[in-house]
Amino acid sequence: MTILDGKKVSNDIKNEIKAEVDKMKANGEKVPHLAAVIVGNDGASLTYVGSKVRACERVGFESTMVRLSNTTSEIELLDKIDELNKNDDIDGFIIQLPLPPQINTQKVLMAVDPNKDVDGFHPMNFGKMSLDMSTFIPATPFGILELLDRYGVETKGKHTVVIGRSHIVGRPMSILMGRKGFPGNSTVTLTHSHTKNITQITSQADIIISALGIPKFLKAEMVKDDAVIIDVGITRVPDDSEKGYYITGDVDFATVSKKASFITPVPGGVGPMTIAMLLKNTLIARDQHRN
Ligand code: GUN
Numbered sequence: 001m002t003i004l005d006g007k008k009v010s011n012d013i014k015n016e017i018k019a020e021v022d023k024m025k026a027n028g029e030k031v032p033h034l035a036a037v038i039v040g041n042d043g044a045s046l047t048y049v050g051s052k053v054r055a056c057e058r059v060g061f062e063s064t065m066v067r068l069s070n071t072t073s074e075i076e077l078l079d080k081i082d083e084l085n086k087n088d089d090i091d092g093f094i095i096q097l098p099l100p101p102q103i104n105t106q107k108v109l110m111a112v113d114p115n116k117d118v119d120g121f122h123p124m125n126f127g128k129m130s131l132d133m134s135t136f137i138p139a140t141p142f143g144i145l146e147l148l149d150r151y152g153v154e155t156k157g158k159h160t161v162v163i164g165r166s167h168i169v170g171r172p173m174s175i176l177m178g179r180k181g182f183p184g185n186s187t188v189t190l191t192h193s194h195t196k197n198i199t200q201i202t203s204q205a206d207i208i209i210s211a212l213g214i215p216k217f218l219k220a221e222m223v224k225d226d227a228v229i230i231d232v233g234i235t236r237v238p239d240d241s242e243k244g245y246y247i248t249g250d251v252d253f254a255t256v257s258k259k260a261s262f263i264t265p266v267p268g269g270v271g272p273m274t275i276a277m278l279l280k281n282t283l284i285a286r287d288q289h290r291n
Contacts, residue, residue, distance in 0.1 A: 001257055004147050004230070004264045010272035013146070014059050017279050021060035032286035033062040034118065034278070035084055035093035039077060039103065040070035044236065045096050052094075055275045061282060064090070074103045078111050085113040092118035092285035094278070097168070115288065118281040121167065130175050136281050141172045143273025144209065144230055148183040153207075153228055153262055156185040161205035163218070163250070165192045169211035169232050177207070198222070210250040220255035229256055229263040232270050 021031050034056055036049045049065060056063035066080060077099075084093045093116055099105050109117075114124040120136035128135035137145070148155060160177040164170035174190040177183070186207065191198055202208055202222045210218050211232035223229065233250030249266030257263050264270055 001260055002151065002262045004151055004153075004262050004269060006143070006147060006264060006269040006271065006273045009147055009150050010143075010276035012150075013273075013276040013280065014055065017276075017283055018059040020283065025060065030286075030290070031060055031062055032091050032282045033064070033089055034282045035064040035066060035090050036096060037066040037068065037077070037080060037084070037093065038096045039068045039072050040100050042098070044234075045098075049096050051275055052278060055279055056282075059279055061279065062089075070100055072100070072103070074107065077103055077108055081108065081111045085111075085116060090116065091289050092116045092282045094119045116285060118278060118285050120172075120281070126167075126172070129172065132179055136284070137176070137277075138168060138172050139277040139281065140169050140211075140232060140270060140274045141176050142277040142281070143270060144173065144232075145176060145183050146277060147230075147264070147270070147273055148228075151262060153183070155183040155207065158186045158206035159189070159204060160186040160207040160209065161189045161191060161202050162209045162211070163191050163198070163202070164211035164213075164232075165190055166211060170209075173209050173211070177209070212250045214250060215248045216250070216252040218251045218256060220252065220259055223256055223259050225259050226261040227259065229260045230270065231264050231266050233266060234271055 024031050036052055038045055038049045053063045053065055084090055095108055099108065109121045110123060112122055114122045117125050118136055120138040125135045129137055155177065162170050162174045174188050177186045178188040189201055191201055199222045203224050205227055207228040209230040213233050213235055215235045215237055229251055231249035231251040235248055236245040237248055238245050247267050
C-alpha cells in the first residue's frame with residue numbers, strides 16, 4: 001500500500017512555483033497576484049482563505065484578502081467583482097464558497113472575468129474543460145489529477161467511481177477522469193444521494209474518489225482489493241480538544257487502507273494539493289495576462 005502524500009507533493013509544487021517567481025523577480029517582472037473574497041464569518045472558510053494567503057506568501061505571490069460582512073447584498077458583491085475584474089494588478093481571484101443565502105451563487109460566479117477565474121467555476125471555463133479545451137481546472141480535481149500523475153497511478157481503462165456530484169469536486173472529477181489523455185481514459189460512474197445499492201457499485205471500482213462529507217462513510221466491505229482510494233472529505237467533528245474539533249475524511253482509513261493499493265490520508269492528502277493547484281492556476285493566469 002502506498003500513501004499518496006499530498007503534503008509532500010504540494011510542497012514540491014510550491015517549490016517549483018517559487019523558483020519561477022524568483023526568476024520573475026530577478027528579471028524585474030511583476031509577480032502573480034491572487035485575491036480572495038470572503039463573505040461572512042464561517043470558521044472553515046476563514047481557515048481555507050487564511051491558508052491560501054499564507055501559501056501565496058510562501059511562493060512569493062502578492063495576495064489580497066477582501067473581507068465582506070455576512071449582510072453584504074448581491075449588488076455589493078457584484079460591484080466588488082467588477083472592481084477586481086477591472087483591476088489590472090490582480091491576475092486572478094476567487095470567491096470563497098459557500099455564500100450567505102441572500103446571494104445567488106451562480107449569478108456571482110458568472111460575473112467573474114473568465115480570464116481571472118482561477119477556481120474554474122465560471123460556466124465558460126467549465127464548458128471548456130468539458131470540451132477538452134485548455135482552461136482553468138477547479139483546484140481540487142486538478143490536485144487529484146496531479147497526485148495520480150506524480151505517483152504514476154494507471155487510470156486508462158479503469159473503472160472510476162466518484163461519490164458526490166458537487167460543482168466543485170464530484171461533477172468536474174467525473175468529466176476529467178473520463179477525458180482522453182492521462183490521467184483520464186477511465187470508465188466513470190458518478191454516484192450521489194439517489195444512487196441505489198452503492199456498495200454494489202463501489203465494490204467494482206478500481207478507483208474511488210469520495211467527495212461526500214460524511215465521516216468514515218466508505219468502509220472496507222465497500223472496497224475491492226487493491227483499489228485506489230482518494231478521500232476528498234474534510235469534516236470537522238466536535239471533540240474536547242483545545243480546537244474543539246478534529247478533522248476526518250469520508251474514508252474509514254484504518255480498515256480501508258489494509259485493502260487499498262494507493263490511498264490519500266486526511267489530513268495531508270487532497271487538501272494541501274488544492275491550495276498548490278490554486279497557485280498553479282494563478283501562475284497560468286499571470287502568464288496569459290502578461291502575454
Ligand atoms: N469552498 C470549498 N472549496 C472551495 C474552493 O475550491 N474554492 C472556493 N472558492 N470555495 C470553496
